[in-house]
Amino acid sequence: xxxxxxxxxxxxxGYHHGNLPEALIGAALALIAExxxxxxxxxxxxxxxxxSSAAPYRHFRDAEELLAAVALRGFERFGVxxxxxxxxxxxxxxRAFENxxxxxxxxxxxxxAFFAAMLDTQIAFEKYPxxxxxxxxxxxxxxxAAERLTAIVPKPTRPPALMVALHVWAMSHGVAALFGRAxxxxxxxxxxxxxxxxxxxxxxxxxxxxxxGSASAKQG
Amino acid sequence: xxxxxxxxxxxxxGYHHGNLPEALIGAALALIAExxxxxxxxxxxxxxxxxSSAAPYRHFRDAEELLAAVALRGFERFGVxxxxxxxxxxxxxxRAFENxxxxxxxxxxxxxAFFAAMLDTQIAFEKYPxxxxxxxxxxxxxxxAAERLTAIVPKPTRPPALMVALHVWAMSHGVAALFGRAxxxxxxxxxxxxxxxxxxxxxxxxxxxxxxGSASAKQG
DNA sequence: CAGGTCATGTGAGAGTCTTTTACATGACAT
DNA sequence: ATGTCATGTAAAAGACTCTCACATGACCTG
Numbered sequence: 001x002x003x004x005x006x007x008x009x010x011x012x013x014g015y016h017h018g019n020l021p022e023a024l025i026g027a028a029l030a031l032i033a034e035x036x037x038x039x040x041x042x043x044x045x046x047x048x049x050x051x052s053s054a055a056p057y058r059h060f061r062d063a064e065e066l067l068a069a070v071a072l073r074g075f076e077r078f079g080v081x082x083x084x085x086x087x088x089x090x091x092x093x094x095r096a097f098e099n100x101x102x103x104x105x106x107x108x109x110x111x112x113a114f115f116a117a118m119l120d121t122q123i124a125f126e127k128y129p130x131x132x133x134x135x136x137x138x139x140x141x142x143x144x145a146a147e148r149l150t151a152i153v154p155k156p157t158r159p160p161a162l163m164v165a166l167h168v169w170a171m172s173h174g175v176a177a178l179f180g181r182a183x184x185x186x187x188x189x190x191x192x193x194x195x196x197x198x199x200x201x202x203x204x205x206x207x208x209x210x211x212x213g214s215a216s217a218k219q220g
Numbered sequence: 221x222x223x224x225x226x227x228x229x230x231x232x233x234g235y236h237h238g239n240l241p242e243a244l245i246g247a248a249l250a251l252i253a254e255x256x257x258x259x260x261x262x263x264x265x266x267x268x269x270x271x272s273s274a275a276p277y278r279h280f281r282d283a284e285e286l287l288a289a290v291a292l293r294g295f296e297r298f299g300v301x302x303x304x305x306x307x308x309x310x311x312x313x314x315r316a317f318e319n320x321x322x323x324x325x326x327x328x329x330x331x332x333a334f335f336a337a338m339l340d341t342q343i344a345f346e347k348y349p350x351x352x353x354x355x356x357x358x359x360x361x362x363x364x365a366a367e368r369l370t371a372i373v374p375k376p377t378r379p380p381a382l383m384v385a386l387h388v389w390a391m392s393h394g395v396a397a398l399f400g401r402a403x404x405x406x407x408x409x410x411x412x413x414x415x416x417x418x419x420x421x422x423x424x425x426x427x428x429x430x431x432x433g434s435a436s437a438k439q440g
Numbered sequence: 441c442a443g444g445t446c447a448t449g450t451g452a453g454a455g456t457c458t459t460t461t462a463c464a465t466g467a468c469a470t
Numbered sequence: 471a472t473g474t475c476a477t478g479t480a481a482a483a484g485a486c487t488c489t490c491a492c493a494t495g496a497c498c499t500g
Contacts, residue, residue: 016448016495036342043486052450057488059448119397122256122340159423162410166399167391167420173398174390177339190382200387200424207427236466236477263457272479277459279477 021059021069023049028070033113037120042066067121068128074114075134081107082141093149094211100145101172101201105193108176119177142169149210159208171200241279241289243269248290253333257340262286287341288348294334295354301327302361313369314431320365321392321421325413328396339397362389369430379428391420 017023027048031040042063043053060066085103089096108115118135125132146165150158175197179189189196205211237243247268251260262283263273280286305323309316328335338355345352366385370378395417399409409416425431 020448038342041486042488051448053486054451054488054490055449063487116342120340120342122258122336160410163416163419166409166416167423170394170398170416170420171387171391172394174392174394177397178390178393179386189386190380196383196386196390199383200390203387203427204420204424207423240477261457262459271477273457274459274461274480275478283458 017049017051017055020049020051020055024056024059024066025069025073028066029073029113029117032070032116037116040067064123065128067117068123068131070114070117071121071123072128072131072134074111074118075131075138077111077114078107078118079134079138079141082138086141086145089145089148093145093152094205097145097149097168097205098198098201100142101168101197102194104172105176105180105197108180109193112181115176119173139165139169149205150208153209157209159210164205164208164210167204168201171204172197175200237269237271237275240269240271240275244276244279244286245289245293248286249293249333249337252290252336257336260287284343285348287337288343288351290334290337291341291343292348292351292354294331294338295351295358297331297334298327298338299354299358299361302358306361306365309365309368313365313372314425317365317369317388317425318418318421320362321388321417322414324392325396325400325417328400329413332401335396339393359385359389369425370428373429377429379430384425384428384430387424388421391424392417395420 024045027045028040030048031044040063042056042060045066046053046056049055056066060069081103082100085099086096087099123131125135143162143165146168147161150161150164153159175193179193179196191199202211244265247265248260250268251264260283262276262280265286266273266276269275276286280289301323302320305319306316307319343351345355363382363385366388367381370381370384373379395413399413399416411419422431
């Protein structure tokens with residue numbers, strides 16, 4: 001695919017290129033996908049968009065800002081994916097919650113370039129408020145889901161929803177970061193990352209009285 | 221501190237600089253500490269070691285190999301730290317296990333430069349067998365600890381030790397990566413990363429019958 | 441339609457980094 | 471003393487980041 005005109009799906013807004021920012025974001029994403037987050041350069045992205053190496057600086061202050069734009073897109077898609085997985089808590093909060101965890105992994109596997117742009121690169125989030133907002137929105141899905149899930153438990157023994165959300169987020173991220181990439185580089189596992197995460201979340205939630213059945217039933 | 225001679229604490233082994241590889245590793249580590257993993261350059265490390273920018277290439281094939289040497293040092297220290305925390309399973313396996321988790325966080329907080337070199341940079345581990353070996357040794361501590369810990373449970377219901385180790389590793393890494401840095405950039409938490417991780421591991425282990433008490437006792 | 445204005449893109453260039461190559465030199469063995 | 475090799479230097483090619491002066495096309499205004 002080339003990005004010569006009307007790259008982002010919007011109507012051609014005119015001017016020379018048509019939609020250079022989108023074209024650059026697309027090129028940067030492709031570069032990250034091909035060569036890893038370190039393989040991305042402004043010059044190469046410009047080359048792929050068919051413009052001079054100075055053109056990108058009309059739209060992005062520097063390389064980091066272009067990378068931040070890629071990460072922003074990633075967090076937006078990520079939030080949508082989590083929300084769809086949660087699906088309003090259907091069929092039941094427990095299953096929906098597990099689906100959210102799986103969606104986390106699926107995103108890391110299916111969109112490794114976005115995932116890398118979002119988390120591998122060390123972007124200073126506070127310098128890009130939209131990025132911070134988008135990552136907050138993605139986390140809010142998890143948080144709301146935890147709220148719904150913990151509501152099952154009577155108040156006296158109810159665990160704090162935020163804590164549950166943070167634990168699940170941490171476990172999901174840990175599994176995704178350590179074992180989630182498809183590379184042959186990483187460690188061999190006795191089970192798939194998905195199974196590992198599902199078992200982990202299940203065990204965790206059982207302890208809080210949020211999941212039925214016994215932990216040992218899930219092992220073998 | 222300057223690295224002009226006998227940088228690594230060993231006796232001067234002669235030649236021009238004395239111990240350039242160590243000096244470069246130290247300079248690289250300092251650079252990462254000051255400016256983040258992206259702020260490191262071979263040229264600047266050479267400058268700080270007081271040699272020309274070509275000198276490093278006598279000892280490291282390229283920039284990545286120097287970075288890998290830093291990461292190797294990091295994993296070695298990391299393994300030692302985890303082993304000390306485990307302390308042979310004393311005072312009891314449960315407490316010792318939690319200490320290992322805390323040691324993970326402590327390392328991420330106290331040695332952010334090493335931690336970044338080890339995990340933030342996308343080094344291809346398989347290209348540096350010693351690096352892979354060192355990271356394996358560090359993980360082995362966790363794995364052995366899980367082995368000892370799960371041995372408490374009678375065989376029929378005993379959870380697989382490797383799975384337990386992976387879950388704890390993932391949770392520890394998730395907490396460290398998402399919330400463990402001291403930066404003001406990251407999200408505000410209702411509890412410290414240490415407390416968050418300790419609670420998470422406790423809840424998880426309780427579900428497996430590896431920790432006494434009720435989960436809700438630890439919350440508040 | 442003419443003219444002005446601004447956003448967008450270009451070409452050239454300064455400065456830095458990576459990595460290679462030919463060359464220099466000091467440590468050490470004999 | 472002398473030769474050898476590891477270690478370091480200077481110089482340079484090539485790439486990248488980012489800036490600046492300049493070009494140009496889109497659009498507005500009359």
